Amino acid sequence: MTWNKRSGPKSLSSWMLSFSLVFLLALTGCSVYSFSGTNIDPSVKSISISTFQNTSNNGPSSLSQRFTEDFKDYFQRNTSIKQVPRDGDLQFEGEIIAFDYAPAAIQQQDGxxxxxxxxxxxxxxVKFTNTKDPxxxxxxxxxxxxxxxxxxxxASINNDPAAVRRVTQRIITDVFNKxxxxW
Structure with a gap:
């Protein structure tokens, strides 16, 4: 702790508080930063997300609908952009092209x-179009x-929506980050 004749004792914690306040004020002046980690231009006001069709010939029958709804929900939770049916400033479209289930580790058992x-x-x-910044x-x-x-x-995986959802949630997060x- 140091002593300042004009203002009294100064500690490390008061210095950190001052620094934090200045840092937060600087962030609020930057209009493209948000605490959700997005870097969206302020001119972007809307987003449209088309249905992701399942063209993989596999997977649960609800895969297309569930993936699309989860995709929309993720963007709604993590941005303040208004979702519109089509022609948004940000546009997403695509298809589920593979749903493969195969052995990953072969082991010897009983010969x-x-x-x-x-x-x-x-x-x-995924095809992503940013009409404000192509x-x-x-x-x-x-x-x-x-x-x-x-x-x-x-069959047991297809009947367990949580198992498939764990995988699709990671894909949605990757698309969001990109x-x-x-990122």
């Missing part, structure tokens, strides 16, 4: 090769895996 772990892999092709547009395939015990077959968080 035979058997799956020790099965892996679910989901791939989603340099940020992209078309990319996002993929995430999830491993399951070999005792769980594809499009509006600029």
């Amino acid at each position: 035979r090769d058997q799956a020790g772990v099965n892996r679910l892999t989901i791939q989603v092709r 340099t940020q547009d992209f078309e990319q395939t996002f993929q995430q895996p999830e491993d399951f015990p070999a005792t769980q077959d594809i 499009s509006v968080a600029n």
Whole structure:
């Protein structure tokens, strides 16, 4: 602790408080930063998200609808942009192109090769259009895996929405980070 004749004792904590206040004031003056981690231009007012069709020939029948609704919910929770049916300043469209369930780790058991772990892999092709800044547009395939015990077959995975949702949530987070968080 140091002593200042004009203002009295100064401690490290009062210095940190002053620094924090200045830092927060500087952040609030920057209109494209938000605490959700987004980096959205202030001129962007709307977002449109088309239905992601499941063209993979696999997966639960509700996969397309569930993925699209989760996608919309994620953006609604993490941005203040208004969602519109079409022609938003930010536009997302795409399709679920793979829903694969296959052995990931082969083990020898009783002289035979058997799956020790099965892996679910989901791939989603996403086209992102930013009408305010076309340099940020992209078309990319996002993929995430999830491993399951070999005792769980594809039917049990399809009947367990939480298992599939864990994978799709990671894909949605990756798309969010690439499009509006600029990671």
